[in-house]
Amino acid sequence: MRNYAFRLVNVFAESQFGGNPLCVFEQADGLTDVEMQLLARQFNLSETSFILPPEQAGASARMRIFTPDMEMAFAGHPSLGTAHVVKQLQAGDTQFALECKAGLIPMALDQQGIWTLVAPYRSEVQHGGVQTRPCELPPAQVAAMLGLQETDLLSAPVWVNTGSEQLLVPLKSAAAVAKAQPDSAQLASWPANRVGRRMAYVFAFDEPVESNPEPRQVTARYVFARSDGGFGEDPGTGSACANLGGWWMAQGQVVPVSMVISQGVQMGRPCRLHLEVTKDQAIRVGGRVIEIAQGQVQIE
Structure with a gap:
């Protein structure tokens, strides 16, 4: 039996039960693509994200994002929610990059408690x-x-x-x-x-x-x-x-x-x-x- 820890967070929330809900799996090593898709379907939220060790230089973590039906190269609220969890797990900086299939996403947390991402379109x-x-x-x-x-x-x-x-x-x-x-x-x-x-x-x-x-x-x-x-x-x-x-x-x-x-x-x-x-x-x-x-x- 394998155990995988997850957290439920609300993103863009101004109150405890506002915002867009997200499930974030803390350490997804060992999960197959099929299992990630099945877990996203199980939670049945708009997206579920999975944290993995980074593969690109400059990233603090890699994330994969699944809807109940498919994997996404990039999505906004999973990036912000995943950044929150990565900071909690790593007790890390308030500025770092997350790796996803769309590239490196710069993340930052300000003093007002607002997480911000930079959209990955700069090459365009x-x-x-x-x-x-x-x-x-x-x-x-x-x-x-x-x-x-x-x-x-x-x-x-x-x-x-x-x-x-x-x-x-x-x-x-x-x-x-x-x-x-x-x-x-x-x-x-x-x-x-x-x-x-x-x-x-x-x-x-x-x-x-x-x-x-x-x-x-x-x-x-x-x-x-x-x-x-x-x-x-x-x-x-x-x-x-x-x-x-x-x-x-x-x-x-x-x-x-x-x-x-x-x-x-x-x-x-x-x-x-x-x-x-x-x-x-x-x-x-x-x-x-x-x-x-x-x-x-x-x-x-």
Whole structure:
């Protein structure tokens, strides 16, 4: 019998039972790929992460990230939650790098208790900027798939990739974000990203884009197609928050800029995400991590 310790943490949380839940396995040596996938399916959270010894120079630890259905090269809230656990285990620095399949992710903990990551898209800046591509469906059709009108759109939906490609759907108001309801009957027609995942990150600025509040307040939701059919919703999505920073730059907006994103309220899991796009175009995503439980899994 093999024992594997895990911790349950809430990421982007402002209270004990807010935020996006994450399971982190402290020492995953000896687990096979199949076992990691089965454990992610067992916990049935949006992601489960596994800590392993680093393979790249400069990393304090390596992490692998699994949804209940697949492994991911990068995800935001698992990176922040894993960083919290790595620091606890190693009694280490407040700044270090985590290794994942997307590369090295710089992590930092500030004096206010907010963990921040730097999105792994920097090489793309050297080749013309953030990766974007037009959505293959007309804006009116995307709006209809979300139960919205084309007049609810601030601009055309677009694919953005600053670490994980997602469809960003800018809306004119927080009310439009709240009323978005993906139509499961149209799931087969929903556009998929380059690895076959179907999702949409809908968001709206509380103030007009032309205004200049600091930080900007944003309301957002992230919906995704489940493997068993229908749509689910993620309470706090760090990779999509990073893509919002990429969208901002792709729109030719001024940097530096900072934003505070509210997500998960309608799910009863309020999340607060901090986004900063620096003058040199680094994208930083941050939030608090609250640990709520520890345990062990026994594997035969």
